Amino acid sequence: MSETARPAPPPAPGFVHKALFIAGLIIVLALAWKLAGVLLLAFAAVIIAVLVRSLADPIRERTGLGTGLSLTLASSIIMIVLVASGWLFGSTITSQLDALADRIPRSLDELETLLEALPFGREIASRLNGAATPDLQNMVGQVGGYVMAVTGAGANLLLVIVAGLFFAAQPGRARDGLLLLAPKGPRQSLLEAANESGRALRLWLIGTLASMVVVGFLTGIGTALIGLPSPVALGLFAGLAAFVPIVGPVVSVVPAVLLALDQGPEMILLTVAVYFVVQQVESNLIYPFIQKRAVDLPPVLTLFGVLAIGTLFGPLGVVFASPLLVVGLVWIKLLYIRNTLGEDTPLPGRSQ
Template identity: 40%
Template sequence: MAENPRSAGFATGVLLPSAALIIAGLLLWQLRHLLLLGFAAALLAIAFSSLAKIIDERSGIGWYLSLLVVVVAVISGVAGFSSLLGAQVTGEITQLARRAPDLAISIGNWLGLEDPWRWLEQQARRVFRDMSLLQGISGVSSVVYSTLIETLLVVAGGIYLAARPAVYRGGFLRLLPPNWRSRGASATSEVARALRIWLLGQFLAMIAVGVLTTLGLFALGIPSAIALGFLAGLLEFVPYVGPVISAVPALAVGLAESPTKAALVFALYFAIQQAEGLFIAPMIQRKAVDLPPALAVFAIIAFGIILGPMGVVLAAPLTVLSVVLVKVLWLEETQHNGDRPDRVSDRKPASETGR
C-alpha cells in the first residue's frame, strides 16, 4: 500500500519539529537551575569584562592581564573586607541567630501568632526545599555546601566567559539560523549594554544602602548595626522585595528594644529607600531600561513561583533581559515594518483605496 505523500509531509514538517520543541522545552525545564547558574555567571562575566576593558584601554597591558588584575583586585577586596569586618559581621550575625527565637516570640505575640518559631521553621523549609543541587544530602549543611559549590561554579564560569567573550558570543550566534544572526548580534549587544549599566547602578545602590543603613542604626543605638547594614546592602540586589526582607530583622531588633525604636528603624529604612529611588534608580532606568515598579514586582513574584529562590534573586536582571529582547526582537521589528500604532489610523479602508 503506497504511503500518502500528504501524510508523510505532515509528519515531517509538523509532527517532528513539534516533538523536538516539546522535548527541548522539557529538557530546559529540567536544567532550569543550571541555566540560572549560567545566567549568573554571564552577569559576573559582564562585570569583569567591563572593568577589564577600562584597565586595558587606559594601560594597554592586554586583555588577559587586565582581566587578571580585575580578578585579583576583586578577590583581594573580598579578603580585605573579610579580614577587617568579617569577624565583626559574623559575630553580629551569630548574635542575631541566638536572639532569633526570642525575637520571633516577641514579634509573634505582637502579631497574635500562637507559635511563631514553629511557623518560621515551616516557612524556611518550604523556601529551601528545592534550592540545593545535591539532592542526596539533607539538612542545613546540604544548603551551605551546595551554595558554596554553586558560588564557585558561578565565579569560575564568569572568569571563563570574560576571558573569551567573542568566542562564546560567536558560538551562540552560529547556533541561530543564518537569517537570524544579524538580529541576534544586535540583541546580544543591547542586552550586554543594558545589563552592564544595571549592574553598575545596583552596585552603587548596594553600597549606598549598606553604608547609610549601618550609620543610621548606629545613630539609633540598635545592636548588630554592621550585620544589619551588610544584610540591607546585600539584599538591595533584589529590588522592592529585598529591602522589605532586610527590614524585618532590623524591626525585630528594634521592637525588642522598644516600640519607639522599632518606629525609628522603620522610618530610617523608609527614608533610605526613598532616597535610593530618587537618585540611583532614575539613573539606571534612564540609561539601561525603564522597569515600571508594578512590572518589577510582578516579575519577581512570577520568577519566584516558576524558578524558586534563585529566580527571586535573579528576577531583576532576568526582567531587564526580557524587556530588552522584546524591544529589540519584536517592537523594533514591528516599527521597521510600519506597524506602529500611530500609523494604523492613517491607513485608509480597502473600500476607499479601491476607488
C-alpha cells in the same frame, strides 16, 4: 481504459522544514523547563563574567595590556577588594553578627510574651513554640538538610565563579556556539540581541551595585543614629538584600525589627521609620538617577516580573528576576518591535 491513480505529490520541503523546526522548538522549550535551575546558574555565571569584563575592559583600554592580563588584573582587584574589606571590617562585622544571632532568639522570646498578652495569643504562641522546638529526630533531620543545602550552595557558587571567569575570558565562544544552532536568516539579529543584552546587563549591574552601596551605607548610619545594636551588620544585610527588588527591602527589615523588640515600641517605630526613609530615598532619588543612566525598568514591570519569575522558578528566579527582565526587554524591543513590527524603539540604556 481506467486511469491509474497518481501517487500524491511529496510534501513540499518548506513544510517539512517548518514541521521539524516547530518540533525542535518544542523539544528545546521542554528541556529548558526541565533544566531551569541549571540555566539560572549559567545566567549567574554570565553576570559574573559581565562584572569582570566591566573592570577588565577599561584596564585594557587605559594600559594597553592584553586581554588575558587585563582579566587577570581585574579578577585580582576584585578578590583583593573583597579580602581587604573582610579583613578591615571582619572583626566588627563578625562581633556584630554574633550579637545579632544572640539577640534574635531573645527577641523571639519577647515576641512570644507579647503575643500571649493578646486575645488568642497564648494559642498562637504555643503553636509558634511547638513549631520552633521540634523533637530530636526532626532537629537531626533539619540539621542534615541544612548541611546538605549549604554544601550544595557552596558547590554551585564555586561552579558559577569558575564558569563566569571562563565566560569572561572568551565571551564570544559560547555566544557564537549557541548562535550556530539558529537558522542563518535570523542569526545576525540574534547576534545583535546578544551583544545588546551584554551591554544592558553591564549598565544594570553598575547601577545595581551603586544602589546596594548607598542602601547599605544609609541603613547602617540610620540604625546607628537611633541606637539599634549591630548597625554594621544590619547595613551589610540591607545592602546585599537590595540586589533583589521588591522582596529584598521587606526581608532586610525583619532582623532589625527583631532586635528592636526588646527595646520597646518606640524603638520598633524608629526602626521601621529608618528603613522606610531609606527605601523612599532609594526608590525616589537614588534608583531613578542611577537607572536612568543605566537600564530603566518600569516599577510595575519589575513588580509583576519578580512575582511571575519567582512563581515559575522559585527562589533563584526571585534573585535573578531583574537581570532576566533586562535581557527580556532588550530581546522584545529588538527582535519583535523593531525587526518584526518595523517600529523604532530605544533600547535600554540608549539615549532616548
